[in-house]
Amino acid sequence: MTDCCVTNEKNVESIRSELCPSCNTKGKKVKIITLKSILKPTVLDTLNPDLTHYFCSTEDCVVVYFGTDKKTYSTSEVKVSVYQKDNSPIVPVCYCFDWTREKITKYFEEGIGSKPLEHIRQNVKENRCGCEVNNPQGSCCLGNVTKFMNQFS
Numbered sequence: 001m002t003d004c005c006v007t008n009e010k011n012v013e014s015i016r017s018e019l020c021p022s023c024n025t026k027g028k029k030v031k032i033i034t035l036k037s038i039l040k041p042t043v044l045d046t047l048n049p050d051l052t053h054y055f056c057s058t059e060d061c062v063v064v065y066f067g068t069d070k071k072t073y074s075t076s077e078v079k080v081s082v083y084q085k086d087n088s089p090i091v092p093v094c095y096c097f098d099w100t101r102e103k104i105t106k107y108f109e110e111g112i113g114s115k116p117l118e119h120i121r122q123n124v125k126e127n128r129c130g131c132e133v134n135n136p137q138g139s140c141c142l143g144n145v146t147k148f149m150n151q152f153s
Helices: 004-017 032-038 101-109 115-125 142-150
Strands: 028-030 053-055 063-067 072-074 092-094
Touching (some): 032 053, 032 063, 092 115, 092 142, 101 115, 115 142
Antiparallel strands (some): 063 072
């Protein structure tokens, strides 16, 4: 007999570990440096850096990060407001270069809407971004910025 059932069971367990324990949505894997940068110092001592961690982008879920051990970190346990979870106009869409919803909207209202993307792309090209440590999702913001800007088109 082969171990096909064991392999399938492992695959199911692996998929389950990627699901947010609160909203059951698949999370995005993030590097430990992101959690170390974004979590408040008071909760860092509960972080197990040897585990795999995920970012939950579900808007109405309070969980920001969770680990394969199902330990969660909520919006109250991070240093910054999370774009995907906070609709405030002053929340950054781009954390590295401080492009908020409000600032991007202002550029569109003044008819110079391409400036945010141009500015971010130029700085990324010059290797000035720090998305792994500044952005709670642990990756580049250009997708978020583009999606936000598309609402003005």
